[in-house]
Amino acid sequence: MEESESASDKPRPWQSYHTVYTNAKAGMDGVDQEKVQKVVYEMSKGSKYFENEERKEALIRQKIEHMRARADKLSAADLSHYQKDADKRILELESTRDLSRIWLHVDMDAFYAAVETLSNPSLKGKPMAVGSMSMISTANYEARKFGVRAAMPGFIARKLYPDLIFVPTDFKKYTYYSDLTRKVFWDYDPNFMAASLDEAYVDITKVCEERSITGAEIAEELRSRVYEETGLTCSAGVAPNRLLAKVCSDINKPNGQFVLPNDRMAVMTFISSLPIRKIGGIGKVTENILKGVFGVSTCEEMLQKGSFLCALFSHSSADFFLSVGLGLGGTDTPEVRFRKSISSERTFSATEDAALLYQKLANIAEMLSADMQKEGLSGRTLTLKLKTASFEVRTRAVTLQKYISLSDDILKHASNLLKAELPISLRLIGLRVSHFNEDKGGVPGDPKQKTLTTFLISGDASRRTGDDQRFLGSDLSDLHFISEKETAISLDDNETCHHEFGDPFERKHLSDIDDKNCISSINACEMEKIDELSSNKTAAMVNTADVKEWTTKSPKRDLSRVSEDDSSVQREPEGSNPDRLNKEPSTSGNEEFFSSNQMEMLFWVDDYKCSLCGAELPSSFVEERQEHSDFHLAERIQKEESGTGSSSLIPRLRIVPKDYSGSQNRRKKHKSSPKQGMHLPIDSFFTKKGSRQL
Numbered sequence: 001m002e003e004s005e006s007a008s009d010k011p012r013p014w015q016s017y018h019t020v021y022t023n024a025k026a027g028m029d030g031v032d033q034e035k036v037q038k039v040v041y042e043m044s045k046g047s048k049y050f051e052n053e054e055r056k057e058a059l060i061r062q063k064i065e066h067m068r069a070r071a072d073k074l075s076a077a078d079l080s081h082y083q084k085d086a087d088k089r090i091l092e093l094e095s096t097r098d099l100s101r102i103w104l105h106v107d108m109d110a111f112y113a114a115v116e117t118l119s120n121p122s123l124k125g126k127p128m129a130v131g132s133m134s135m136i137s138t139a140n141y142e143a144r145k146f147g148v149r150a151a152m153p154g155f156i157a158r159k160l161y162p163d164l165i166f167v168p169t170d171f172k173k174y175t176y177y178s179d180l181t182r183k184v185f186w187d188y189d190p191n192f193m194a195a196s197l198d199e200a201y202v203d204i205t206k207v208c209e210e211r212s213i214t215g216a217e218i219a220e221e222l223r224s225r226v227y228e229e230t231g232l233t234c235s236a237g238v239a240p241n242r243l244l245a246k247v248c249s250d251i252n253k254p255n256g257q258f259v260l261p262n263d264r265m266a267v268m269t270f271i272s273s274l275p276i277r278k279i280g281g282i283g284k285v286t287e288n289i290l291k292g293v294f295g296v297s298t299c300e301e302m303l304q305k306g307s308f309l310c311a312l313f314s315h316s317s318a319d320f321f322l323s324v325g326l327g328l329g330g331t332d333t334p335e336v337r338f339r340k341s342i343s344s345e346r347t348f349s350a351t352e353d354a355a356l357l358y359q360k361l362a363n364i365a366e367m368l369s370a371d372m373q374k375e376g377l378s379g380r381t382l383t384l385k386l387k388t389a390s391f392e393v394r395t396r397a398v399t400l401q402k403y404i405s406l407s408d409d410i411l412k413h414a415s416n417l418l419k420a421e422l423p424i425s426l427r428l429i430g431l432r433v434s435h436f437n438e439d440k441g442g443v444p445g446d447p448k449q450k451t452l453t454t455f456l457i458s459g460d461a462s463r464r465t466g467d468d469q470r471f472l473g474s475d476l477s478d479l480h481f482i483s484e485k486e487t488a489i490s491l492d493d494n495e496t497c498h499h500e501f502g503d504p505f506e507r508k509h510l511s512d513i514d515d516k517n518c519i520s521s522i523n524a525c526e527m528e529k530i531d532e533l534s535s536n537k538t539a540a541m542v543n544t545a546d547v548k549e550w551t552t553k554s555p556k557r558d559l560s561r562v563s564e565d566d567s568s569v570q571r572e573p574e575g576s577n578p579d580r581l582n583k584e585p586s587t588s589g590n591e592e593f594f595s596s597n598q599m600e601m602l603f604w605v606d607d608y609k610c611s612l613c614g615a616e617l618p619s620s621f622v623e624e625r626q627e628h629s630d631f632h633l634a635e636r637i638q639k640e641e642s643g644t645g646s647s648s649l650i651p652r653l654r655i656v657p658k659d660y661s662g663s664q665n666r667r668k669k670h671k672s673s674p675k676q677g678m679h680l681p682i683d684s685f686f687t688k689k690g691s692r693q694l
């Protein structure tokens with residue numbers, strides 16, 4: 001007894017070390033999680049990845065504490081106000097419930113691994129992984145029993161199972177088989193939505209009706225047909241909406257299916273005990289915050305905590321959470337929207353060899369150019385995304401006077417952007433072109449293709465796509481509902497190419513940010529990426545730290561201009577989105593906020609709403625309200641200083657960033673007006689004015 005007590009008293013640091021590798025995928029139920037966690041911890045301890053994970057963990061903890069403090073401040077009256085709000089929104093959401101459609105989500109089993117086994121049957125039954133020592137794209141179900149999984153470095157996987165067989169990736173093969181599966185899906189729904197190479201959403205309502213056949217029967221049939229066509233197995237989920245269908249397809253993996261009837265009671269029962277992490281869009285960070293702050297672990301608990309969610313999250317975030325609690329999801333075939341950007345990126349073993357980096361850049365430019373030409377696209381804004389050896393993500397962008405699509409043009413401008421960063425050790429380079437020529441921009445050609453590459457889709461009201469500037473997400477983007485999906489495609493031993501399919505109709509991939517080792521995401525509600533707590537590179541704002549980093553590292557660089565082509569250089573968001581988590585003002589596109597004497601008129605409508613921007617803050621949030629006023633004031637002054645606002649106006653509100661250091665993060669996340677990129681950030685304005693001492 002004593003012995004076991006002392007054993008359990010021993011520090012087990014790995015227990016709190018949760019990475020993507022320690023998160024269970026299908027087929028990992030019986031895995032000794034503690035053993036896996038320990039191996040992962042021991043193997044990654046001290047590495048840059050580890051440091052980065054720790055930094056992110058610390059930020060999450062900080063965020064949780066901060067939100068807890070805010071929750072504690074809510075008075076009984078506040079809570080009753082927000083409860084009414086929540087009740088109203090729940091009713092509104094409930095009224096949108098549509099049980100008339102039958103959606104099927106189909107997902108191939110251990111896709112890359114299964115394809116490899118098909119071409120080399122000797123692999124059958126043996127634990128194997130597709131990928132390299134630096135990264136695994138997927139593992140077969142035999143390997144998963146040992147904790148080996150996608151997105152795990154191969155050297156860790158080998159530690160978990162020393163005899164693990166590694167097979168290099170062969171993207172052409174996967175595309176070939178993916179195309180075969182899509183031909184089958186097409187027969188059931190010509191407008192099916194491919195979410196990645198190995199999964200799709202198929203609206204089977206019509207086919208069920210026409211053939212007087214159940215969803216379950218269609219699922220059986222579709223799966224058999226996929227098997228006949230490819231020799232590969234897949235799993236399916238059938239449900240009244242896409243969000244639930246996706247959850248269902250994972251339940252009986254591999255080679256299984258699960259049907260959730262189109263019945264409200266059945267949905268509510270299903271959702272009542274469903275862990276929130278199962279929902280696409282809720283990844284590690286969101287899960288931690290919802291659990292840590294509100295004790296919400298299951299979807300149903302979202303409804304019970306409705307007042308808190310409405311009080312502390314943005315309208316769209318709260319709506320998302322409440323709709324999850326109700327088991328709602330997209331049911332319509334989303335409208336087709338034109339693609340806003342196209343991108344390509346590669347992950348590789350970190351290197352500072354400039355020649356190698358240029359070589360990779362050239363390859364990416366070529367791939368991107370080929371994709372653009374396939375779709376008849378040309379664009380004016382080129383964004384370079386870099387992930388440094390220490391996992392810091394940077395983006396640099398240039399807007400050109402002419403539209404480009406040729407690889408030489410892309411490479412020329414991309415090289416200029418890269419050159420300015422050298423010397424640097426990188427593990428990922430990405431390129432994106434946006435700001436398309438409107439004549440050509442994103443007009444879908446072949447209707448079958450549209451599901452794959454051509455568009456952005458918006459689903460139901462709560463998951464409209466946001467602006468595509470958010471595509472450059474990072475691995476914590478589950479807190480950061482962004483709008484485009486990119487699917488990781490491994491090209492060779494140690495390179496992973498992320499190739500955009502632009503398919504953001506569901507938020508399912510938000511959690512896949514962890515899972516898929518790729519930037520893959522669908523919009524939903526907006527919560528900030530935790531990374532922004534430190535880096536804060538929001539769409540229209542350059543934060544102080546950025547400016548410092550930029551100017552100290554490269555004093556010669558000009559933030560606002562690049563000489564060639566008279567092109568403007570901007571700092572771009574990194575998977576950023578407007579932060580509404582803290583209910584701070586979103587001012588983008590609201591120039592009028594700052595254009596008159598409005599500062600004098602800031603008051604709290606109904607004692608909750610800011611009269612200038614509509615953000616809600618209860619009266620007990622004294623400091624937050626003061627900060628909020630400060631923000632409006634600061635933006636205005638900043639505009640005036642830069643000559644874009646009315647210079648005759650004298651601010652009437654006091655700047656009181658009392659506890660500036662404590663509130664820094666939130667302050668940084670205010671989204672500014674689009675022109676703001678050329679201004680000093682608000683934070684530096686505060687610093688400049690020396691108002692910290694106040």
Ligand code: DCP
Binds near residue numbers: 107111112136150516
């Ligand atoms: N993939 C990747 N990198 C990741 C995750 C996945 O390259 N981090 C690739 C390989 C997978 C394919 O995408 O085979 C599909 O991903 P899934 O998440 O659907 O995983 P699998 O199909 O491999 O397994 P499952 O049976 O769990 O669906």
Ligand code: MG
Binds near residue numbers: 111
């Ligand atoms: Mg799969």
